[in-house]
Amino acid sequence: MTMTSHFRPGGMPLDLSLVESVRVNQPAVRRRIDSLNARRSQKKDxxxxxxxxxxQCMDLTTLAGDDTPGRVARLCAKARQPLRRDLMAALGLDALQTGAVCVYHEMIVPAVRGLQGSGIPVAAVSTAFPAGLSSMETKLREIELSVQDGAQEIDIVISRRHVLTQDWAGLYDEMKAYRAACGEAHVKAILATGDLQTLDNVAKASWVxxxxxxxxxxxxxxxxGVNATLDVSLVMVRAIRDYQALTGDKVGYKPAGGIATAKMALQYLTLMKEELGNDWLQPDLFRFxxxxxxxxxxxxxxHHVTGSYSAAHRHAMP
Known part of the structure; x- marks a missing residue:
């Protein structure tokens, strides 16, 4: 299932009194994450x-200055078959693919070509990624051009200044404009939580x-400098949970940056299952x-299949 099959949240009018009332209990967050870190991970099967x-929930990503169509083509091939056939057979898997491939605007066309017929969507970073400091006109046009080129998902970056100055109306209007520019494409709002200074700001920006x-x-x-953390993730997924309780809408979650090990992936999956339930263990509502x-x-x-660890270069990324 790709995210494009997911029912789109409708949004709601900006409720400043609700946003201003949001508070994060930091000691409670720390206790919850400490309990997660202290557990033994799942074993064997x-x-x-x-x-x-x-x-299945991975946005396989290349966002480098030296990206080429050839590199993107190889990444798309990896997205279509992320595991070797012998491992697939040993695990009893007939098919497996990643949730999406994420690229810069210039690489959308080769990504669309490389994924043709697979059902894997192309996600494009947009709105002057990563700083988001171009003009609004430029950012909206970038979204429109990316959708025109075939991106089915748009990862936008918010203007951090709106959060840091508590301009919630400004952030709301900006996000509404991005949502409209995406048309039928789905939009992921990147909060850049490492720049937002406090967990209260993270929670309020999530709500807006x-x-x-x-x-x-x-x-x-x-x-x-600081990307995805479990602390920030807990704050954001609980905002998602509370938002669903208020509106009935299910909003997806994507931690990104610094998640490099299987053990970390298991922690995030456990967090999603325990805080939001099994619906958020599908690629239409959760992505790495x-x-x-x-x-x-x-x-x-x-290692699970053979009992031995292989060298990392045997599983090299494009």
Missing amino acids: WQAAWLVKAI CMMAGADFIKTSTGKE GASSLLTDIERQLE
């Missing part, structure tokens, strides 16, 4: 099943973006923003 789920119709809220561009994560998951699955 259970672990393998969860790691396969992580692959959901009110404005974001299909997903996402932690990071991967370019900040990942580039190197797949390599470690492949190594762990090969």
